Amino acid sequence: MKILKRNIKNRIHFVGIGGIGMSGIAEVLFSQGFKIQGSDLLNNNNTKRLKKLGIKVFLGHSSKNLKGVNILVISSAINKNNPELKFAKKKKISVYKRSDMLAALMKYNESIAVSGSHGKTTTTSLISSVLESANFDPTTIIGGIVNQYKSTTRIGKSNWMVVEADESDGSLINLFPKIAVLTNINKEHMDFYKSYSNLKKYFLNFANNTPFDGVTIFCSDNSDLKKILSGCKKRNKISYGLNTGSDIRATNILINEKGSFFDINIKKTNLLKKEKIKKIKLNLLGRHNIQNSLAAVTVAKILNINTYKIKKAFQKFKGVKRRFTLVSNFRGIKIIDDYAHHPEEIKATLELARNLKPNKVIVVFQPHRYSRFKNLYYDFKKVLKNCDRLYVANVYSAGEKKIKNISKEKFVFEMNKFRQNFAKPLNNINSLPEIILNEGNKGDIVIFVGAGDISKWVNDLPDKLKKFS
The missing domain is CATH 3.90.190.20 (Mur ligase, C-terminal domain)
Incomplete structure (x- = not known):
C-alpha cells in the first residue's frame, strides 16, 4: 500500500477511536507512519488492540487530550457538544469526518468498496480473502471482526484496498472506488434518509462514482436494487445472484451443517468470459452467504484471479464474528x-x-x-x-x-x-x-x-x- 506523503508530520486524533470503523482507519494510518492517537469513553477490544500497536488512547473525552493535535477525526455518532470537537473548532484545528479519511486513503490506492443494507461485512471479508489468496496482499478495513484476522483490519503492502462503505449516514457518496459492490437495499436508516426514495438516490450516486474504466457490481436478486441500477450511467455493470438473469449465477445449491455447496454459471459480457465453475464449497451457511460469495467471485473474475485460488480462499474462510x-x-x-x-x-x-x-x-x-x-x-x-x-x-x-x-x-x-x-x-x-x-x-x-x-x-x-x- 502506498505511503501517504501529505501531512505525514501531523498528529491525528480520533474521537471515539474504539468504534469499529474508526479503529480500522486509525490502524491503517498508523501503519503508514502517521502520528495517531484517540479517545473513547470505554476500553474495548479495539482500543486494547490499538494500544498494543503503540497508539495512545485516552479514556474519556477532554480538551486536554488534544495537545499538539493538528487534525481531529469524528464519526457521525459524535455529538456537536463533545468537548474535544468544541475545543478543535475554537482553536481552528482541522476537523474531518471518518468518511473523509477513508476517501483520502482510497484516493491513493486501487480500491474496492462494498455497500448495501445487509451483507457488507461478510462480502468485504470474502473479497479480501480471495485477493489475499491470489497474492494481491490488500489492505482491508471492515465493519466487523474477521475471524481469520482477529481484527477489523488487514494491513497489506500492495496498492490494493478493500473497504466496507457504511451507508447509515450517507457518507458512501464521498467514496470513489475503482470497483463498487452493492449487495442489496432495504428500508433502513430512515432517521437519516427520511424516505426510501432518498436512500435509493444515494445508492445510485455511489454506483455512479466509479471511474470510466471502473466496474459497478450488484446483486440482481434484490428487485429494488436492480431497478436502481438500471439508471446507472456506467457501461461496466455486472450482476450476480441466484436468479436466471444474473451475469454470475449460483446453481445446484446444497446447504447442510458442513457448509454451502454450489456451481457457478458465468455469462459472456464485455468484461467476462463464458465459464462454468463446478463444486464450490463455502464454509458459511445460507443462501444469503452464497450471494455474498458471488460478489467475491465477480471481483475475482474481473481481476483475472483463477478458480483454484477462489476455491482455496472460500475453503479457508472462517467467517465474521457475530454472524451465526x-x-x-x-x-x-x-x-x-x-x-x-x-x-x-x-x-x-x-x-x-x-x-x-x-x-x-x-x-x-x-x-x-x-x-x-x-x-x-x-x-x-x-x-x-x-x-x-x-x-x-x-x-x-x-x-x-x-x-x-x-x-x-x-x-x-x-x-x-x-x-x-x-x-x-x-x-x-x-x-x-x-x-x-x-x-x-x-x-x-x-x-x-x-x-x-x-x-x-x-x-x-x-x-x-x-x-x-
Missing part, C-alpha cells in the same frame, strides 16, 4: 450469537437455522433503536412469528429517546395473537440459563439476535451454564 456464531453446544442445544437487527437479516438467520433441521428454533430478540423498531414494527412481527418460541428484551436505545407505545410488552402481546403464549418478555437477563434449561432440548437451536449488548449476554452463558453440567 456458535457460542456453546450445551446438552445438544446449539446457542448462537447473531448480529441480525433488521427484519431481512433476521429472516435470513432463521432460514439458515431451519436448514440445519433443528427440533425447535428459540429466539431471544433485543430490538435495536426505538426508531428502527417503530419504522419496521410490522416487518419484525412478520419475520419473528416464524420461530417456535420468542423472548423479547427491552429496546437497546443506542442513545435515542424512548418512543411512546414502543415496548417489549406491547410487542409480546401482539405476537401472542399469532399463537397463544408463543412470546414472552425477557424481564431479567439473569434468567437466561433457566430459560435454556426449561425451554431447550437436545436438537434445538437458541439464537440471540440484535446489535446491542445482547452479545455479552450470550457470551456469558457458557460459564453460567457450567454449574448445570
